[in-house]
Amino acid sequence: MAIVEHSELAPLADVIEPAWWSGAAPLDAAEYTIDCGGYPMDPAGLAHDGELGRRMRETFDRVGLVHLTNTGLTELVDMRAAAKLVVGREMKYVGGANPRDNLAPNVYEVGAPLSAWLHYHHEMAYVGRSTRVISFLASDVLPPAVPGTGGVGRGATFVSDSIAATDKLLSTPFGQKLKQLGVCYHRNLTDRDAFVGKTEYGVYNHWQKSFDTDDPEHAASRARDQRLAVEWGPDRLLKTRYYCSAFEYFAHLDRNVLYSSLADHGMWFDTWPLVQHLPYEERPLHMTFGDDSEFSPEELQEWIDLYDEFGMPLDWRRGDVGVICNYRWAHGRPGIHLDDGEARKLGVVLGDQYDRVGVRSDGW
Numbered sequence: 207m208a209i210v211e212h213s214e215l216a217p218l219a220d221v222i223e224p225a226w227w228s229g230a231a232p233l234d235a236a237e238y239t240i241d242c243g244g245y246p247m248d249p250a251g252l253a254h255d256g257e258l259g260r261r262m263r264e265t266f267d268r269v270g271l272v273h274l275t276n277t278g279l280t281e282l283v284d285m286r287a288a289a290k291l292v293v294g295r296e297m298k299y300v301g302g303a304n305p306r307d308n309l310a311p312n313v314y315e316v317g318a319p320l321s322a323w324l325h326y327h328h329e330m331a332y333v334g335r336s337t338r339v340i341s342f343l344a345s346d347v348l349p350p351a352v353p354g355t356g357g358v359g360r361g362a363t364f365v366s367d368s369i370a371a372t373d374k375l376l377s378t379p380f381g382q383k384l385k386q387l388g389v390c391y392h393r394n395l396t397d398r399d400a401f402v403g404k405t406e407y408g409v410y411n412h413w414q415k416s417f418d419t420d421d422p423e424h425a426a427s428r429a430r431d432q433r434l435a436v437e438w439g440p441d442r443l444l445k446t447r448y449y450c451s452a453f454e455y456f457a458h459l460d461r462n463v464l465y466s467s468l469a470d471h472g473m474w475f476d477t478w479p480l481v482q483h484l485p486y487e488e489r490p491l492h493m494t495f496g497d498d499s500e501f502s503p504e505e506l507q508e509w510i511d512l513y514d515e516f517g518m519p520l521d522w523r524r525g526d527v528g529v530i531c532n533y534r535w536a537h538g539r540p541g542i543h544l545d546d547g548e549a550r551k552l553g554v555v556l557g558d559q560y561d562r563v564g565v566r567s568d569g570w
């Protein structure tokens with residue numbers, strides 16, 4: 207990736223902004239919302255085999271989504287205890303391409319600027335080790351929508367029904383092409399030393415931060431451990447590629463589900479000031495079909511529309527806990543702009559990691 211001067215910046219290309227949902231939710235809130243007002247939210251009430259834990263796991267098994275409201279909790283450590291009733295064992299975070307900072311023990315920050323929208327995605331779909339479940343802890347929130355108005359709070363997270371999206375996608379020529387070719391995740395990780403004293407054009411993550419080492423050989427070997435193909439570019443640019451199916455076998459439903467999304471496409475940087483001027487293939491992340499061919503503009507739009515069609519908001523009040531099955535639901539959110547005195551902070555809890563298996567031929 208060349209380090210460009212500001213005068214070379216090109217105007218924004220056509221930007222596709224998600225609509226997030228149609229206005230009609232794919233699942234009634236009563237199916238996944240648990241009002242915690244009637245439960246003791248102390249350590250005894252949050253015991254693994256307590257009534258709340260059992261109800262959360264039954265809800266999660268049935269629909270893959272749990273939204274605890276009215277918890278009265280204010281501390282991330284307590285919200286995490288509630289999330290763990292479903293999440294169980296947590297991920298030991300090792301160097302990946304998107305490191306996160308800790309907000310509390312085993313509670314991570316979202317790891318993206320608030321002002322950028324986050325396309326629908328399944329967590330850690332771009333590496334060979336993913337997670338089965340992700341949880342959000344509502345630490346600082348914006349005013350939620352007024353009940354009954356049909357509005358959506360500015361700080362809402364959106365989730366999209368990936369089972370419905372899979373079925374619709376597979377009924378289209380694009381879906382069949384995706385099934386046949388798979389996808390490739392391309393990453394360009396910059397060298398921290400090449401940017402000393404320079405504006406960080408084209409930078410998302412330096413490989414030193416992603417792989418937690420200053421040794422290029424060590425970084426490359428860690429990348430290979432995650433089943434990434436590794437190549438070095440100019441200025442010690444670490445280029446990785448990961449080829450996989452766009453779908454993943456989900457044992458709980460004994461079927462393949464769509465597991466990839468355009469969150470990992472170069473378009474993710476369409477609104478990032480120091481990156482948006484670069485062509486897609488030179489951006490820090492990019493995604494193509496598995497034969498390295500690009501998605502057409504029509505295919506990009508179709509994929510964005512697909513997750514939007516089956517999306518719905520999860521609006522947060524302080525202390526809320528959301529637990530999301532990483533197979534059955536994609537998650538994302540619009541960009542958030544804070545007014546004076548406002549804060550919006552979610553803690554993230556990641557479930558245990560698993561090695562992706564790809565698809566099963568009898569799982570379609």
Ligand SMILES: [Fe+2]
Nearest residue numbers: 327328329537
């Ligand atoms: Fe995420």
